[in-house]
Amino acid sequence: MTSRTRGDKAEAILEGARQQFMANGYAATSMDQVAVAAGVSKATVYSHFQDKASLFASLIQKMAATKLGVFFDLTQLHRQTQNPTDSLTQVACSMLDTACTDEQSSAFMRLIVAESQRFPELATTYVENVAKPVISQLTQFLDSHPQLHLSDPEATARILIGSLVYYIILEEILGGKQTLHMERDRLVATLVNGIVQSAS
Amino acid sequence: MTSRTRGDKAEAILEGARQQFMANGYAATSMDQVAVAAGVSKATVYSHFQDKASLFASLIQKMAATKLGVFFDLTQLHRQTQNPTDSLTQVACSMLDTACTDEQSSAFMRLIVAESQRFPELATTYVENVAKPVISQLTQFLDSHPQLHLSDPEATARILIGSLVYYIILEEILGGKQTLHMERDRLVATLVNGIVQSAS
């Protein structure tokens, strides 16, 4: 039993840290809060992680390594031979639904942006492990689609992702849903139309 | 002399607060730091502002009310009768240059995103006083341009701004310039091309 519980405390600490850092940010989260949320004493937290910054870095690195799949899974779409409009619409709606439903994905991005000055190397970790693969996969998808021959697929991928990310920031993170709402389908339709038309 | 300096302390405090809050965020900025940066004592800060949250709110409201002009000035472009491609390229490059050159505009957005959970009403202030007017002006610009008859100008405005904002986030805020750099003109050219093509 005890041999099977090795590392469970570390996992519980990381989970408690995730809850608190996501909710309050780095500076406003205390090690006492993390310890309580994890169900351990503060000394146990310090026995597994050198200090607060080290715990935060471990958490971000773990999330950056595992949260890619939540953001994006295009492998299923590569094999399909739909028309470009339907494929792109499906990709865009899938990304928006994930970000709007899963509270964690937008909270994670908010945390990375918030702490990008204090921990620039963690912002780089996010770019390398999340943003870069997403752009890369989407670029390959655009490039390999039979009916889409875009002059610059990587630039188009950035436009597509940027439009969706800004929609999430405005509607979900900054609360624009209340005063500045636009229907999801209006944005996606206009976005997809611009990409398809520019290729023909 | 002394009559002319009325309110100077309040202004100095807001300027000190701006420097510190922009650099460190809300929680990691102490009232001592603000007082030192403003060149006054901590008691003077508390004589002008009720508490830390009130000072922060005053700062954000002031910046949201005054920083719109820095972001955007489209009035000059309305009267010109260039072709759509040149007009849009000029608008996009102007916005990117402003955001890349002026450290404050991207730092302001980062701060709003970072504290959007702690101060949701300030995020709304930002949306109402900055994001909404920018989208509104750009929508009118797109709508009134003689050769552009877009099916949904407001959605197109969001796509345009979103692509540029995400570029700023990736390159400037998250340090992607080092590992994920794309030339500004590549993004703008592809973006403008998609908008113009979809209208013809």
Next chain:
DNA sequence: GTCTATAGTACGATAGAC
């Protein structure tokens, strides 16, 4: 109005028992 000095609290990190 503005200062110095300080009260009261919460923080990060550690010592020492078990």
Next chain:
DNA sequence: GTCTATCGTACTATAGAC
């Protein structure tokens, strides 16, 4: 390995002299 108890510091906010 994990706990309780604690050290030294830094924080928000205020009291009282001028």
